[in-house]
Every structure is written in structure tokens, then in C-alpha cells.
């Protein structure tokens with residue numbers, strides 16, 4: 001393999017696949033390397049796929065992509081130990097010709113995407129770990145080392161689509177090690193049930209309709225994090241993720257948290273009789289805008305999770321991965337056409353494209369949120385969920401108490417949860433400001 | 437504790453997972469110092485695959501056969517230098533079926 005490529009893409013997740021596909025389609029010579037047995041075999045997602053990002057790359061993806069169900073209903077649950085308070089939004093408008101969100105199984109989806117990349121003309125090599133970057137005397141990246149025999153491979157640019165751990169970039173000194181409070185550790189199980197049971201339990205009309213539930217509150221035992229429960233065709237994905245720093249501090253076992261979530265009285269009936277067929281763990285970048293590393297240099301650039309591109313509030317990651325992958329590819333294509341080197345200065349077009357798109361705008365919008373959530377963790381992930389449940393229970397129980405007294409009791413519960421109204425107001429203000 | 441609340445054993449949990457173990461080439465190693473750091477000790481609780489356990493001398497040991505390559509242990513112990521962590525050779529390690 002002494003060939004010289006236009007681009008080498010490290011990683012075949014959504015960001016690497018978007019980049020490799022876009023470049024190969026434009027006629028560039030692309031080598032893509034993944035360490036898995038097949039693309040997807042190392043990858044984990046909830047998983048909700050946002051159609052828009054993929055549609056901009058493969059407009060007719062619906063024809064053969066392995067999609068589970070399209071989302072017709074979004075639930076948000078606030079849990080305490082025995083109750084859930086929830087909002088559900090379901091609309092028949094989501095039953096459209098080109099649905100906006102789907103559930104997927106990542107290992108299968110990535111395999112499909114990789115097939116498209118090969119069809120577009122890229123050379124895809126699996127079962128190969130990239131172990132280092134090759135540089136020229138000037139320090140520019142000119143290729144990669146792998147754990148395969150045959151020496152280094154060279155290219156005009158290396159696209160680092162290596163996911164959250166980002167070891168290649170890290171060990172080449174392009175970025176620092178991850179901070180424990182910039183990543184969440186998520187554990188997830190896939191529980192199989194018949195298609196009919198999934199439909200019955202979630203009140204679904206058709207075999208393609210799905211429900212997704214995002215879960216806040218005591219599901220994380222006071223740590224910063226969330227839970228989720230998504231319907232696939234014949235299975236349910238259930239998981240919980242919390243900051244690694246919080247795990248390290250509390251010494252809680254992630255699988256015990258997941259087991260407690262599964263036993264919750266609101267959740268257990270949804271899973272009853274199911275067969276668990278896989279247990280997975282993976283990190284999610286959650287440091288937000290302030291955790292984004294340097295993204296470009298001479299002969300290299302970073303896309304997807306490796307660049308911390310996850311909007312934790314809206315549970316968006318794969319779409320940012322695909323969008324950053326596509327934008328990186330478009331920048332490289334433009335430089336190739338103009339016969340310009342892929343230098344840090346010339347990669348300004350990638351940085352500008354990111355800045356102008358929803359990607360950076362959303363990352364920026366929530367840049368204060370991670371710190372705010374961390375600092376107010378006890379209130380937001382413990383005290384308020386409990387107070388909300390207890391206040392609502394007071395409202396709904398009919399027990400001879402006058403309504404005016406009930407209202408007083410409810411307000412008392414909220415006030416007591418934080419000690420004073422001043423504390424409650426301050427919390428609200430802090431969150432609102434970080435949200436803005 | 438009712439039967440339904442009984443904790444699931446890690447072996448049962450990982451039983452359904454597919455692995456290609458690279459015999460004799462562990463990708464996670466501990467460099468023991470005079471004493472195990474609190475960070476290293478906490479891994480016996482927070483490693484999602486239960487790879488870390490105390491031996492009969494109360495020292496932390498790792499058996500990474502069930503490792504899901506999440507990276508948590510490397511990040512938690514970055515300041516202590518006790519963990520040497522790399523990806524398994526290409527094709528080895530965890531192989532997710534659904535992910």
C-alpha cells in the first residue's frame with residue numbers, strides 16, 4: 001500500500017462515513033480505516049437518527065437504510081423513586097412521507113452506511129487500528145501508521161473521525177486527554193419483544209411507528225445525566241448516562257443504576273417478559289462548546305465526537321457527526337479542485353462552514369449549561385424531581401383537604417426542597433441564563 | 437430482596453455480548469504503585485464491565501476480557517499514571533451486534 005491518497009479517514013462511524021462518502025462521490029481517492037471487525041462493531045448510540053443530516057448526504061437513504069421505526073411520539077419524563085411526571089407529544093403529522101426522526105441500531109446502520117461509502121468508490125479497510133500519524137520535516141501530517149504490516153500510508157490530509165476517545169489525535173499531541181467532567185459514561189441494554197408487544201405497550205398504530213422517552217430526575221441518583229428508552233421494531237433500547245467525574249466521585253456502579261431504572265414502577269411493565277440480548281457501554285462527549293479541541297492543522301482535521309460535537313440537551317450527536325464530516329469533506333474537495341494544500345490556513349473554509357451552520361451555533365448557545373448543571377446538580381437531579389412528584393401527588397389525591405390548603409402545601413413542598421424561595425428563584429435564573 | 441430485585445451477575449450480563457479476545461495481549465494494564473490510588477480503587481465499582489477487582493492482598497487487578505473499550509478507566513486514572521490503555525489490535529475486542 002505505497003499508494004498516495006487524496007484523503008485518509010480514520011474511523012467509520014457517522015462522521016467518518018459522511019466524510020468518506022462525500023469525498024469519494026466527488027471523485028477523490030479515499031482510504032478509510034476502522035478498527036472494528038465491520039464498521040459499527042465498536043459503535044453505540046441510543047439511537048435516534050435525525051433524517052435531515054443524512055438526507056443532505058444520501059437523499060434517498062430511506063430506500064434501503066436499516067431503519068427501525070419513525071418517531072411519532074416524544075415523551076419527557078421526570079422520575080423520582082416511585083413516580084414519573086411526564087409530557088407526551090404525539091402528532092399524526094409525524095406520519096409523513098419523509099419522516100424526520102427514526103430509531104436505528106447503530107451496528108447495523110453503520111454497516112449499511114459503509115456499503116454506500118464503498119459503492120461511492122472509497123477503499124475501506126476494517127480490522128485495522130491506526131496507531132499514529134506520520135509527519136514531514138515541517139510538522140505537517142502526511143499519513144498514518146497502522147497495526148497492519150506494510151508500513152505507513154500517505155495522503156494529502158487525514159480526517160480524524162475516530163470518536164470520543166480520540167487516541168490518535170491525543171497521542172500525536174494534537175489535543176489533550178479528556179476531562180472526566182467533559183464525558184458521560186452511558187450503559188445500555190437491548191431488550192427483545194415481539195413487534196406486536198412493542199406496539200401494544202406504547203399504543204402504536206403501525207409497525208413503523210415509534211416512541212422515544214427521555215428521562216430526567218432520580219434515574220441518575222443525583223449525578224448529572226439522563227436516561228432514555230427508545231422503541232425499535234422488535235426491541236427496546238434502554239440506557240442511562242452520567243458524567244464520568246460524578247461516577248468517580250460517587251463510586252456508583254453504572255449497571256446498578258440501569259437495573260434500578262429497569263425496575264422503576266413506570267418502566268418495568270414496558271420491559272416485562274423481554275429478552276436482553278446485549279449490554280453495551282460507551283462515552284458521550286458532554287463538555288459542550290468549551291471542550292471543543294483544536295479542529296484543524298496542517299494536513300489534518302477533526303470531525304464528529306472526536307471534536308466533542310454533541311448537543312447533550314437535545315440528544316443530538318450523530319447528526320452533528322454527519323454534518324461536520326460532510327463539511328470537512330466539502331472543504332477538502334474545494335482545496336483539491338483548486339490544487340491548494342490542505343494547510344491549517346486553507347482549512348479556514350471548514351472552520352467558517354462550521355461557524356455559520358447550526359452546529360457551532362447550537363454548541364455556542366449551550367456553552368454555559370454543562371457548568372451550570374454540574375454546580376447545581378443536587379437541586380436539579382434530586383431535590384426538584386422529588387418536589388415535583390410530591391407536589392403533584394398532593395394535587396391529585398382527593399382526601400378532604402380544601403383546595404386552597406392543597407395549594408399552600410404544594411408551594412411549601414417546592415420551597416422546602418431548596419430551603420427558601422430565594423434559592424428556588426436563583427436556580428431558575430441560573431438555568432434560564434445558561435439556556436439562553 | 438425479592439427474586440426480581442436480585443442483582444444480575446456480570447457474567448450473565450456480558451454473556452450475550454460478542455468478543456474476539458486477543459489471548460496474551462491485554463490492552464489494559466495496571467502499573468502498580470506503592471499503594472493503589474483512590475481513583476484506581478473506584479474502578480472496582482464504576483467500570484461498566486466489572487473488569488477491576490481486589491485480589492487477596494487487597495490490591496486492584498484488571499482482567500479486561502469483558503472490556504467494552506469505553507475509556508472510563510483511562511480518563512479517571514489519567515493523573516495517577518496507573519493505567520496503560522490502548523485499543524486492542526484491529527478486529528479484536530468487543531464486537532457489538534446492535535450497538
Ligand SMILES: Cc1cc2nc3c(=O)[nH]c(=O)nc-3n(C[C@H](O)[C@H](O)[C@H](O)COP(=O)(O)OP(=O)(O)OC[C@H]3O[C@@H](n4cnc5c(N)ncnc54)[C@H](O)[C@@H]3O)c2cc1C
Pocket residue numbers: 010011012013014015016017033034035036039040042043044045046047048049050128129130131161162163164167168186187188239241282283284303304305306309310315316317318319321523
Ligand atoms: C448511549 C448513547 C446514546 C446516544 N444517543 C444518540 C441519539 O439518540 N442520537 C444521536 O444523534 N446521537 C446519539 N449519541 C451520540 C452518537 O452516538 C455520536 O455522536 C456518534 O456516534 C458520533 O459519530 P462519530 O463518527 O464521530 O464517532 P463514532 O461513532 O464513535 O465512530 C468512531 C469510529 O472510529 C473508529 N476508530 C476509533 N479509533 C480508531 C483507530 N485508532 N483506528 C481505526 N479506527 C478507529 C471506531 O471503530 C469507530 O467506528 C449517543 C451516544 C451514546 C453513547
Ligand code: SF4
Pocket residue numbers: 281464482483484485486487500502503504505506507508509510
Ligand atoms: S475501558 Fe471501560 S469497560 Fe474497559 S476496563 Fe476500562 S472502564 Fe472497564
